[in-house]
Amino acid sequence: MASIEDRRYTHEMARTHQEVRFSPEGKHADLTPASAARGVEDALKVLEGRWKLVILFHLFGGKVLRFSDLGRAIPAISQKMLIQQLRQMERDGIVRRFIHHQVPPKVEYSLTNWGQALCPALDALLKWAALREVNVAAASPGVPEAGNGDAREHDEKRVVLR
Numbered sequence: 386m387a388s389i390e391d392r393r394y395t396h397e398m399a400r401t402h403q404e405v406r407f408s409p410e411g412k413h414a415d416l417t418p419a420s421a422a423r424g425v426e427d428a429l430k431v432l433e434g435r436w437k438l439v440i441l442f443h444l445f446g447g448k449v450l451r452f453s454d455l456g457r458a459i460p461a462i463s464q465k466m467l468i469q470q471l472r473q474m475e476r477d478g479i480v481r482r483f484i485h486h487q488v489p490p491k492v493e494y495s496l497t498n499w500g501q502a503l504c505p506a507l508d509a510l511l512k513w514a515a516l517r518e519v520n521v522a523a524a525s526p527g528v529p530e531a532g533n534g535d536a537r538e539h540d541e542k543r544v545v546l547r
Contacts, residue, residue, distance in 0.1 A: 449495040
């Protein structure tokens with residue numbers, strides 16, 4: 386009969402030792418899960434607001450739009466809300482505000498380099514959302530769950546992220 390010492394040793398041997406375990410180095414090896422989550426939260430706070438993403442998409446591509454043009458492009462937004470969102474984005478360094486000193490006053494908005502740098506990230510987020518939508522539609526109530534033997538004919542509808 387094995388002693389308690391032998392069982393403890395066997396239990397320890399069943400686990401892979403930390404030094405042996407393979408862990409690929411990432412681009413941000415200095416980030417912990419908590420610091421990474423905090424960084425993403427901070428980034429999302431800059432984009433927080435009902436209209437900020439809509440405004441960003443209207444300004445992408447180096448467009449310079451007057452305040453009135455933005456208001457016409459987003460008819461559901463009030464002037465007060467448009468002003469608030471643009472001022473917050475200006476304060477965060479996403480939008481540049483250029484005032485022409487003339488009568489009547491002319492104010493133009495464009496994206497800063499930081500604002501334009503958001504384009505690839507938001508494009509990737511759009512692609513992710515589209516893939517998610519396809520997967521959710523494929524797993525709708527009338528469609529069997531993945532892993533079920535009856536789901537073979539529906540598997541081609543699912544998109545796999547790699």
